[in-house]
Amino acid sequence: SILFEVKDQIAFITLNRPEKLNAFNREMALLFQQKLDECQHDKNVRCVYITGAGKSFCAGQDLSEVVETDGQEVNKMLREQYNPIVWKIRMMEKPVVGAINGVAAGAGANMALACDVVVATKSSYFTQAFSKIGLVPDSGGTFILPRFIGWQRASALMMLADKIPAEEAEKMGMLYKTFPDEIFVEESIKIAEKLSHMPTRSLALIKHALNFSVSNTFEQQLKIEDVFQQKAVETHDYKEGVKAFLEKRVPEYTGE
Numbered sequence: 001s002i003l004f005e006v007k008d009q010i011a012f013i014t015l016n017r018p019e020k021l022n023a024f025n026r027e028m029a030l031l032f033q034q035k036l037d038e039c040q041h042d043k044n045v046r047c048v049y050i051t052g053a054g055k056s057f058c059a060g061q062d063l064s065e066v067v068e069t070d071g072q073e074v075n076k077m078l079r080e081q082y083n084p085i086v087w088k089i090r091m092m093e094k095p096v097v098g099a100i101n102g103v104a105a106g107a108g109a110n111m112a113l114a115c116d117v118v119v120a121t122k123s124s125y126f127t128q129a130f131s132k133i134g135l136v137p138d139s140g141g142t143f144i145l146p147r148f149i150g151w152q153r154a155s156a157l158m159m160l161a162d163k164i165p166a167e168e169a170e171k172m173g174m175l176y177k178t179f180p181d182e183i184f185v186e187e188s189i190k191i192a193e194k195l196s197h198m199p200t201r202s203l204a205l206i207k208h209a210l211n212f213s214v215s216n217t218f219e220q221q222l223k224i225e226d227v228f229q230q231k232a233v234e235t236h237d238y239k240e241g242v243k244a245f246l247e248k249r250v251p252e253y254t255g256e
């Protein structure tokens, strides 16, 4: 249910249940986590690229498997399946590209939002599908979405469960860029390639500084910048970056 390949320091994770629009069953959720862990620990991986097989990104939970689910079971699902996925994406010390190649619904939409650089095909769309079936947005959606697009729009999207075309989502601030479908794979991989050659430690620190910024005061955040900048200047890539700049050449970053 998950395809995984590491190529030129990019880990490609493909959600692969296309007949179900890549909806999650337990196996897929656990495998996804395993692959995210592998990406975190493999020094050869300097960027993670997440996409869906076929014509969709992910339709959220496979609803055919939760017909009789009770509160306790849902609690187990969130603790063991969904929460760890978005947590691992946010904690990953490397950039994660969300390559949204079709519908992103429910937990699938909110996982997409958790990625560091989200790009989408023009024909894709997002839907906070939860309320349509009597549920609450999960997978971090109630945290991330209002911070991206503002309380009012988040509130409306979560209540109405409207389908938001990618270009509109881009204008709202839910994602970085959209590309025409024909050039999407090529263009989104270019972004992953660029990130995989950048100073990985710096990108990880940027990511964590942003993680902290959502709950810190300005004063606390200035301290975070101080501490993180100290870490950044001690990396090989910083030294290489400055040296290459002064020598007017292209830097060779190692991710260390």
Ligand code: LHQ
Binding pocket: 019, 020, 021, 023, 059, 060, 061, 062, 063, 064, 066, 069, 074, 077, 078, 103, 105, 106, 107, 108, 127, 129, 130, 133, 135, 138
């Ligand atoms: C699916 C699904 C799907 C199964 C399409 N499941 N089969 C947490 C805790 C506990 C419980 C529940 O969930 C969660 C987290 C969540 O993610 S809740 C939200 C779950 N997701 C949804 O509610 C979305 C349901 N799907 C849809 O609304 C539509 O399918 C979308 C808008 C995604 C796509 O619409 P269409 O492009 O018109 O495709 P379709 O509806 O015709 O779907 C194609 C097939 O895929 C179809 O099967 P079939 O046998 O008729 O070809 C669907 O039944 C199946 N499918 N999503 N989530």
